[in-house]
Amino acid sequence: DTEVTQTPKHLVMGMTNKKSLKCEQHMGHRAMYWYKQKAKKPPELMFVYSYEKLSINESVPSRFSPECPNSSLLNLHLHALQPEDSALYLCASSQGRGLNTEAFFGQGTRLTVV
Amino acid sequence: GENVEQHPSTLSVQEGDSAVIKCTYSDSASNYFPWYKQELGKGPQLIIDIRSNVGEKKDQRIAVTLNKTAKHFSLHITETQPEDSAVYFCAATLSGSARQLTFGSGTQLTVLP
Numbered sequence: 374d375t376e377v378t379q380t381p382k383h384l385v386m387g388m389t390n391k392k393s394l395k396c397e398q399h400m401g402h403r404a405m406y407w408y409k410q411k412a413k414k415p416p417e418l419m420f421v422y423s424y425e426k427l428s429i430n431e432s433v434p435s436r437f438s439p440e441c442p443n444s445s446l447l448n449l450h451l452h453a454l455q456p457e458d459s460a461l462y463l464c465a466s467s468q469g470r471g472l473n474t475e476a477f478f479g480q481g482t483r484l485t486v487v
Numbered sequence: 488g489e490n491v492e493q494h495p496s497t498l499s500v501q502e503g504d505s506a507v508i509k510c511t512y513s514d515s516a517s518n519y520f521p522w523y524k525q526e527l528g529k530g531p532q533l534i535i536d537i538r539s540n541v542g543e544k545k546d547q548r549i550a551v552t553l554n555k556t557a558k559h560f561s562l563h564i565t566e567t568q569p570e571d572s573a574v575y576f577c578a579a580t581l582s583g584s585a586r587q588l589t590f591g592s593g594t595q596l597t598v599l600p
Binding site: 377379418477478480483 | 530
């Protein structure tokens with residue numbers, strides 16, 4: 374099973390709303406990632422969790438708040454977003470260390486901020 | 488940090504022809520080079536990868552070659568089919584690095600029937 378599951382698939386939210394994106398994997402991976410992807414661009418790294426601890430925050434605005442409740446789950450809490458935050462949000466996971474660094478992506482959540 | 492350049496940005500081929508996408512990287516310490524295929528509305532899917540101790544790797548119609556001296560690697564798709572139409576991203580990383588992948592800018596491949 375090489376599946377990373379993201380929910381919801383689509384989300385429309387207002388600028389004053391609070392919402393959360395969820396990601397789940399059962400591959401035993403210990404590194405999990407959030408990426409943001411705008412149309413016709415490559416994914417941009419936002420956050421990295423390694424062994425359930427936040428190890429990288431790529432200077433992401435505080436209106437994005439990640440959470441890793443356990444080794445299988447990753448959340449991204451959204452609050453007071455701007456229309457320019459509309460994008461495809463991708464979760465990925467990898468084994469985390471050593472040579473096995475293959476990263477597997479979920480299908481993404483298409484977020485629209487209105 | 489690592490910088491990955493990818494060419495061409497768009498590529499159209501006739502069904503049955505071959506397609507080649509090329510990437511160059513800047514950090515000679517990078518040693519893991521995956522290729523992702525992204526279909527419309529979906530997440531990137533790992534299709535093939537290569538490590539720096541290998542010069543070429545094949546998987547059915549897909550092959551990747553790596554030239555460490557020149558710091559470039561290429562994706563080769565033979566006998567292309569319409570379902571190969573997608574955006575392809577190359578990437579580079581230092582194996583074991585938590586910072587993970589630096590992506591190329593992507594290639595929109597269109598296979599014409």
